[in-house]
Amino acid sequence: MTVIAFIGLGNMGAPMAANLVKAGHAVRGFDLSPAPREAARAAGATIAASAVEAARDAEAVVTMLPAGRHVLAVWGEILPQLAPGTLVVDCSTVDVESARRAHALAAERGCPSLDAPVSGGVGGATAGTLTFMAGGSAEAFGRAEPILSRMGRKVVHCGEAGAGQAAKICNNMILGISMIGVSEAFVLAEKLGLSHQALFDVASTSSGQCWSLTTYCPVPGPVPTSPANNGYKPGFASALMLKDLRLAQEAAAASGAATPLGAAAAQLYALHNAQGEGGADFSGIIEMLRGEG
Numbered sequence: 001m002t003v004i005a006f007i008g009l010g011n012m013g014a015p016m017a018a019n020l021v022k023a024g025h026a027v028r029g030f031d032l033s034p035a036p037r038e039a040a041r042a043a044g045a046t047i048a049a050s051a052v053e054a055a056r057d058a059e060a061v062v063t064m065l066p067a068g069r070h071v072l073a074v075w076g077e078i079l080p081q082l083a084p085g086t087l088v089v090d091c092s093t094v095d096v097e098s099a100r101r102a103h104a105l106a107a108e109r110g111c112p113s114l115d116a117p118v119s120g121g122v123g124g125a126t127a128g129t130l131t132f133m134a135g136g137s138a139e140a141f142g143r144a145e146p147i148l149s150r151m152g153r154k155v156v157h158c159g160e161a162g163a164g165q166a167a168k169i170c171n172n173m174i175l176g177i178s179m180i181g182v183s184e185a186f187v188l189a190e191k192l193g194l195s196h197q198a199l200f201d202v203a204s205t206s207s208g209q210c211w212s213l214t215t216y217c218p219v220p221g222p223v224p225t226s227p228a229n230n231g232y233k234p235g236f237a238s239a240l241m242l243k244d245l246r247l248a249q250e251a252a253a254a255s256g257a258a259t260p261l262g263a264a265a266a267q268l269y270a271l272h273n274a275q276g277e278g279g280a281d282f283s284g285i286i287e288m289l290r291g292e293g
C-alpha cells in the first residue's frame with residue numbers, strides 16, 4: 001500500500017482517486033470546493049484540510065487541476081513541504097511551458113516528476129481505462145507507472161519533461177480538426193441528398209475512416225453510443241476542446257510550427273462556445289456548421 005495525496009477532486013480527479021482506493025492505496029485528497037471533497041470521501045479517500053496537509057509524508061502526489069496556473073500554484077505550495085525523493089505527478093491538461101516550469105520546481109526540491117495528461121474523459125476515469133501520456137525521467141516514469149496503471153489501461157512514456165502535454169495537444173488537435181471534417185462531410189451529404197447511413201457505410205470502410213466518424217459519429221444513428229444520439233450531452237465538452245486547441249495554438253506559435261487547420265479549428269470552436277454551446281459535446285459543432293447553432 002502506498003500513501004498517495006490527490007489534489008483536485010473534480011469530474012476527473014474524484015473517480016481517478018476512487019480507483020486508487022480500490023487498488024488498495026491510502027488516498028489523502030484535497031479540493032478547494034466542498035462537493036468534490038465529499039465525492040472523494042464517499043469513495044473511501046481521507047480528506048485533508050489543505051493541499052499541504054494532504055501531501056505531507058505522502059510517497060506520491062497526484063494533481064488533477066484546471067490549468068497551468070493552478071498546477072504551478074499548488075506545486076509551489078506543496079514542494080517545500082515534501083521530502084526529497086517524493087514522486088510528483090500532474091495529470092491535468094496544461095500548456096507545455098507551465099509543465100516544464102513545474103518539473104523545474106520539483107527538480108529544485110529533489111523530487112522526481114512527471115507530466116501525465118490523460119485521454120478518455122470522465123467515462124474512462126470512472127472505468128479505470130484512461131490513456132496516460134507521460135513526460136519526465138525514466139526514474140519518475142518507472143515509479144509512477146504502477147500507480148497510473150491502476151487508473152488507466154495504457155501508460156505511454158512519451159519523452160522528457162513536457163512530452164506528455166505535447167502528445168496530448170497534438171492528439172487533440174487531430175481530433176478537433178477531424179471532427180470538423182467529418183461534420184462538414186455530413187452537412188454536404190445532406191445538401192446532396194445522401195443519407196447519413198450511406199455516407200457512414202462508405203466512409204467508415206474507405207479512406208475517410210477516422211475515430212470522429214466510427215466511434216464518435218456527429219449525427220444520430222450510425223453509432224448508437226455517440227453523443228449525437230443523446231442531445232449532444234458530453235462526452236467531451238466543447239469548452240474543453242477549445243481549451244486544448246488554444247494550448248496547441250500557443251505551442252505552435254512558440255515553436256514556429258505551421259498549423260493552419262489547427263488555427264481554423266480553434267476559431268470554429270471559439271464561435272461554438274460564443275454561441276453558448278461550451279457545455280455541449282464537441283461533436284455538436286455540426287449543428288453550427290449546418291446553420292442551426
Ligand code: NAD
Nearest residue numbers: 008009010011012013031032033036065066092093121122
Ligand atoms: P474540474 O473543474 O471538474 O476539476 C478541477 C478541480 O480542481 C475542481 O474541483 C477545483 O475545485 C479544483 N481546484 C482548483 N484549484 C485548486 C487548488 N488550488 N487546490 C485544490 N483544488 C483545486 O475539471 P476536470 O474535468 O476534472 O478536469 C481536470 C483536468 O483534466 C483539466 O486540466 C482538464 O483539461 C483535463 N481533462 C478533462 C477531461 C474531461 O473530460 N473532463 C478529459 C481529459 C482531460
